[in-house]
Amino acid sequence: MSSKINGHVSPQPCPHLLDFRFRNGPKPFRALHDCIRVKPPGGRAAIRREPSEVPRCGTCEESSRSRLYACVACAAVFCHAPLLHSHASDHALSIPGHEIAVDVDRAELFCCACGDQVYDRDFDAAVVLAQTVNATATTSTSGSTAMQCSVAGSQPENLRKRRRVDYRPWEPDSGEHISRGNQSIPLLDATNASLVSSTQQPWGLRGLNNLGNTCFMNSILQALLHTPPLRNYFLGDRHNRYYCQQKNGAINGTKNSRLCLACDMDAIFSAVFSGDRTPYSPAKFLYSWWQHAANLASYEQQDAHEFFISMLEGIHEKVEKDKRKSQSPARQVTKVIVFSLTLINAELASALRFRTAGLMMSTALLLIPSSNKIDPAGGGDCCIAHRVFSGILRSDVMCMVCGFTSTTYDPCVDISLDLEPNQGGSGKSSSAKSLNSCNVEADCMHPNQNGGISTLNGCLERFTRAEKLGSDQKFFCQKCQVRQESLKQMSIRKLPLVSCFHVKRFEHSSIRKMSRKVDRFLQFPFSLDMAPYLSSSILRSRFGNRIFPFDGDEQDASNDLSTEFELFAVVTHSGRLDAGHYVTYLRLSNQWYKCDDAWITPVNESIVRAAQGYMMFYVQKVLYYKESENQGTS
Amino acid sequence: MAVHQGEKIKIPKHSVNRPPTPDAAEDQGKEPTLQEIINIKLIESGEKERLMELLRERLIDCGWKDEMKALCRAHVKKKGRNNVTVDDLVHLITPKGRASVPDSVKAELLQRIRTFLMSAAL
Numbered sequence: 001m002s003s004k005i006n007g008h009v010s011p012q013p014c015p016h017l018l019d020f021r022f023r024n025g026p027k028p029f030r031a032l033h034d035c036i037r038v039k040p041p042g043g044r045a046a047i048r049r050e051p052s053e054v055p056r057c058g059t060c061e062e063s064s065r066s067r068l069y070a071c072v073a074c075a076a077v078f079c080h081a082p083l084l085h086s087h088a089s090d091h092a093l094s095i096p097g098h099e100i101a102v103d104v105d106r107a108e109l110f111c112c113a114c115g116d117q118v119y120d121r122d123f124d125a126a127v128v129l130a131q132t133v134n135a136t137a138t139t140s141t142s143g144s145t146a147m148q149c150s151v152a153g154s155q156p157e158n159l160r161k162r163r164r165v166d167y168r169p170w171e172p173d174s175g176e177h178i179s180r181g182n183q184s185i186p187l188l189d190a191t192n193a194s195l196v197s198s199t200q201q202p203w204g205l206r207g208l209n210n211l212g213n214t215c216f217m218n219s220i221l222q223a224l225l226h227t228p229p230l231r232n233y234f235l236g237d238r239h240n241r242y243y244c245q246q247k248n249g250a251i252n253g254t255k256n257s258r259l260c261l262a263c264d265m266d267a268i269f270s271a272v273f274s275g276d277r278t279p280y281s282p283a284k285f286l287y288s289w290w291q292h293a294a295n296l297a298s299y300e301q302q303d304a305h306e307f308f309i310s311m312l313e314g315i316h317e318k319v320e321k322d323k324r325k326s327q328s329p330a331r332q333v334t335k336v337i338v339f340s341l342t343l344i345n346a347e348l349a350s351a352l353r354f355r356t357a358g359l360m361m362s363t364a365l366l367l368i369p370s371s372n373k374i375d376p377a378g379g380g381d382c383c384i385a386h387r388v389f390s391g392i393l394r395s396d397v398m399c400m401v402c403g404f405t406s407t408t409y410d411p412c413v414d415i416s417l418d419l420e421p422n423q424g425g426s427g428k429s430s431s432a433k434s435l436n437s438c439n440v441e442a443d444c445m446h447p448n449q450n451g452g453i454s455t456l457n458g459c460l461e462r463f464t465r466a467e468k469l470g471s472d473q474k475f476f477c478q479k480c481q482v483r484q485e486s487l488k489q490m491s492i493r494k495l496p497l498v499s500c501f502h503v504k505r506f507e508h509s510s511i512r513k514m515s516r517k518v519d520r521f522l523q524f525p526f527s528l529d530m531a532p533y534l535s536s537s538i539l540r541s542r543f544g545n546r547i548f549p550f551d552g553d554e555q556d557a558s559n560d561l562s563t564e565f566e567l568f569a570v571v572t573h574s575g576r577l578d579a580g581h582y583v584t585y586l587r588l589s590n591q592w593y594k595c596d597d598a599w600i601t602p603v604n605e606s607i608v609r610a611a612q613g614y615m616m617f618y619v620q621k622v623l624y625y626k627e628s629e630n631q632g633t634s
Numbered sequence: 635m636a637v638h639q640g641e642k643i644k645i646p647k648h649s650v651n652r653p654p655t656p657d658a659a660e661d662q663g664k665e666p667t668l669q670e671i672i673n674i675k676l677i678e679s680g681e682k683e684r685l686m687e688l689l690r691e692r693l694i695d696c697g698w699k700d701e702m703k704a705l706c707r708a709h710v711k712k713k714g715r716n717n718v719t720v721d722d723l724v725h726l727i728t729p730k731g732r733a734s735v736p737d738s739v740k741a742e743l744l745q746r747i748r749t750f751l752m753s754a755a756l
């Protein structure tokens with residue numbers, strides 16, 4: 001009943017609409033285009049013959065009806081209230097060919113005979129054009145180019161389309177076969193039974209010793225050790241610490257150059273996935289991180305999120321430093337690509353050890369995030385940390401006076417969400433009602449705050465909601481050339497491979513000059529669909545219910561990877577602001593494990609659902625394999 | 635069955651089918667009701683636009699919009715995506731919607747309208 005255009009469902013016209021189009025030429029709503037009136041700000045489109053026209057029903061003279069429709073054929077306005085009387089339907093049925101009308105307050109086409117909304121591409125495009133021409137300052141020549149320019153807004157430079165290469169599974173040649181046999185240690189072997197735990201715990205589960213208030217580091221490390229793209233990268237030998245240290249020694253022999261957080265990560269991965277189940281002490285990593293983040297180098301308690309950001313920065317900086325050192329600035333861009341490609345080839349050719357079975361290697365190559373795209377907005381591809389975690393946020397600031405919208409794109413490695421301490425707006429009376437019906441049931445599906453439970457979806461919805469900036473935060477409008485009150489809306493332009501959500505549980509009150517922790521429970525789903533928070537969805541909802549011609553490079557962002565995510569790690573915090581404890585819950589082959597420093601125990605999923613989430617890690621569903629229960633053979 | 639260009643129905647800007655002007659209505663003995671007068675005053679001053687925006691904001695904040703959306707979704711799920719029309723949905727949610735608007739929202743809007751009327755010195 002509906003067709004797909006650009007991946008979005010487009011409804012089929014009803015027989016009356018088809019008939020109307022047939023009789024009135026290819027663009028029957030042309031004359032309506034002049035009647036589209038857009039009121040800034042907010043940009044709601046209405047149909048008026050004169051700008052100040054007050055539409056009223058031709059039959060009953062009322063102008064205060066809630067639904068008034070103008071017949072497209074004869075421009076007569078009628079009211080439509082099927083429960084009482086519908087003068088619009090009367091008109092439609094009395095004169096053939098007059099079934100199609102347009103809602104004067106919403107600029108939506110309606111078939112009075114079918115009693116349903118209908119869609120016309122050209123009309124919807126004209127409405128969107130009218131709404132966006134108002135909102136952007138782009139001056140353009142004519143017709144469709146104008147629409148594309150203004151609809152896309154201030155879009156970044158044309159992203160180079162990815163070159164697609166046919167997938168060929170990797171097979172070792174004879175030389176590699178031999179070296180593989182000589183220098184590898186079989187992972188699953190009867191003779192190594194002592195290494196393989198008899199309780200059949202999954203691979204990579206190993207406790208981390210607390211080295212002195214380092215639970216903040218242990219909890220994040222546990223989450224990262226099981227971040228699928230990161231795990232594949234390191235276990236696939238994509239950052240060989242011996243090779244890296246050797247290279248660093250060759251270029252610059254100082255001790256500082258040997259500092260590489262990625263090398264230390266590599267060491268941790270090796271240790272944790274070795275099969276040894278005794279708790280591991282990540283001392284070398286801690287020491288390296290202290291050298292990187294000197295201001296946090298102490299045995300005091302730290303914030304896990306701060307550590308996470310600092311660690312990603314550390315990995316990124318090292319890669320940037322290496323790139324800058326090894327070539328001249330003149331032809332830096334092309335050299336970077338060539339350099340990294342040769343590096344990868346060199347690594348594969350001269351890999352000292354094969355730590356994984358051949359099958360995993362080839363699949364790991366497939367799953368290692370890599371692309372030739374140079375993202376002008378800086379959203380990733382510089383280092384493994386950004387390739388995994390970096391997404392792009394879009395921020396639209398709209399002037400409340402003239403409607404001019406300024407759009408900026410910023411890369412981000414995580415999303416920090418506010419946790420409102422109190423319920424929204426005027427829902428006091430209804431919240432009492434719904435609290436009884438929807439108790440503290442963790443599976444309550446209410447997206448709104450009235451149910452008394454905060455949900456991750458609710459926080460995301462609040463994050464992407466249009467927000468009025470206060471009068472003390474007036475934004476400089478380029479069109480008005482003065483500071484005006486404005487409306488700000490965030491949305492996600494590009495989703496990362498792994499989404500990290502950080503819940504702002506620390507409340508700073510400037511009035512009382514103190515900070516406290518918000519212990520409020522937040523319900524988070526195990527499967528998350530990020531589609532409603534993408535820029536394309538947010539923009540589409542701004543223009544109401546119509547066919548939205550939002551093409552351009554948004555397609556690349558949403559078509560290549562899906563919007564469905566699966567939860568795989570939760571970092572929880574218990575205690576106070578200054579003294580507390582971090583614990584991570586990991587999801588491996590659909591079984592949850594509690595990682596409390598050196599102690600790892602399997603737990604029921606209800607425990608995880610009831611936990612106080614501080615940071616939640618979601619991975620793209622296509623990269624997340626719900627492995628079978630039997631972990632005996634790989 | 636060719637479509638002749640000359641016979642294409644255009645929508646004239648000033649159509650003879652235009653509804654009669656208010657003066658004509660009064661001549662016929664139809665007095666505009668108080669509701670009508672207030673409505674026109676609200677529209678002409680732009681206050682109606684502002685009130686609509688305020689109402690939309692309040693109804694979103696208190697979760698009313700989400701509740702209605704959920705009702706519609708449930709209905710569509712039950713009936714099937716292709717068997718539901720806009721009129722069906724309006725019929726479905728109008729009574730529940732009107733009943734579930736929070737009193738505070740109603741009070742706020744009434745206050746605004748009252749203030750406007752006093753300032754418009756009707």
